[in-house]
Amino acid sequence: MSILSSVFVVHSMSFKWKTSFTFLLCMFLIFSVSAQKKVAISMDDIPNTKKYEKDDFQLGLLSKLDSIQIPISIFVIEGLIYKTDSISKNFSLLMEWTERPYTTLGNHSFNHNRSSEFTVEQLEQEVLKGEGISRELARYYGKDLKYFRFPFNDLGKDSLQQNAFKAQLKSLGYEIMPFTVESADWMYNAVYEHYLEQEDRSRTVAIGEAYVSQTLALFEFFEALSLEEYGRLIPQIYLCHDNSINEAYLPTIIEELSDRGYEFVGVEEALADPIYHQTNYYDKKWGVSWFYRWMEDQDEAMVWMRKEPSLESIQKQFDAIQN
Numbered sequence: 001m002s003i004l005s006s007v008f009v010v011h012s013m014s015f016k017w018k019t020s021f022t023f024l025l026c027m028f029l030i031f032s033v034s035a036q037k038k039v040a041i042s043m044d045d046i047p048n049t050k051k052y053e054k055d056d057f058q059l060g061l062l063s064k065l066d067s068i069q070i071p072i073s074i075f076v077i078e079g080l081i082y083k084t085d086s087i088s089k090n091f092s093l094l095m096e097w098t099e100r101p102y103t104t105l106g107n108h109s110f111n112h113n114r115s116s117e118f119t120v121e122q123l124e125q126e127v128l129k130g131e132g133i134s135r136e137l138a139r140y141y142g143k144d145l146k147y148f149r150f151p152f153n154d155l156g157k158d159s160l161q162q163n164a165f166k167a168q169l170k171s172l173g174y175e176i177m178p179f180t181v182e183s184a185d186w187m188y189n190a191v192y193e194h195y196l197e198q199e200d201r202s203r204t205v206a207i208g209e210a211y212v213s214q215t216l217a218l219f220e221f222f223e224a225l226s227l228e229e230y231g232r233l234i235p236q237i238y239l240c241h242d243n244s245i246n247e248a249y250l251p252t253i254i255e256e257l258s259d260r261g262y263e264f265v266g267v268e269e270a271l272a273d274p275i276y277h278q279t280n281y282y283d284k285k286w287g288v289s290w291f292y293r294w295m296e297d298q299d300e301a302m303v304w305m306r307k308e309p310s311l312e313s314i315q316k317q318f319d320a321i322q323n
């Protein structure tokens, strides 16, 4: 039944029936909208070898995810394996992430530099060096390795460079991995770890809770944007990182999203939506949501961006600890 015909039916009913019918109709609409909510969780900068060493080689976030068992797409920076002295342990850590049946494997380059500074050849080197071990692991665990996520989601400084990079990635067998929602978890994490080190329990918890509410507010914001732009809720792709704040608070975010009617899907399912195959009109190097990249009128994108839930408070705290 269309919304218009439902309104007509309600209009022609007696008051008593009208009230109960309206109630049922509302429940139906709420249910049908919430039943459509889907999100794929993607996680960058795997494996966090510095944290691994600091935590006395505990699996941390990974063991939390083991208890949740939802699809997670991971984006590996192989260069991180060589950032501490425990190279063989770091290699095993990457194996742990790869062998989990719920993870999908992706390449996030070797050194995590801005691609707008690269030539096409340099990007190719970063990609190929970045898959040295992952390609073998993928084969061993029977997984694909076909997604590339640009560090900082810097797809290139202009449309010429972006098109050249995209073509080069395609020839290497890669698709660019987009995202729709992110909540600056890296910034919350920096402040969170700062207070953790100071053993300031109440401030640590406050930052964790602020991260959860900011993330949920952003989901609401992008749901509204999705409804306005496409008249429906598209499957979201959430971007976050392998870090301390997610070890402590990602399970809460997942629970809250589940309570709000979200179903957790793999990236392949999200990317199967034709929405993800639209033209990218954004030709700058900044890491903005794909919702904005798909807007032909980039002035409209700017209007939406200014309406995003503010990061001012965490930005101030982040700036303060940097000094």
Ligand SMILES: [Zn+2]
Pocket (backbone or CB within 6 Å): 044, 045, 108, 112, 151, 152
């Ligand atoms: Zn990254």
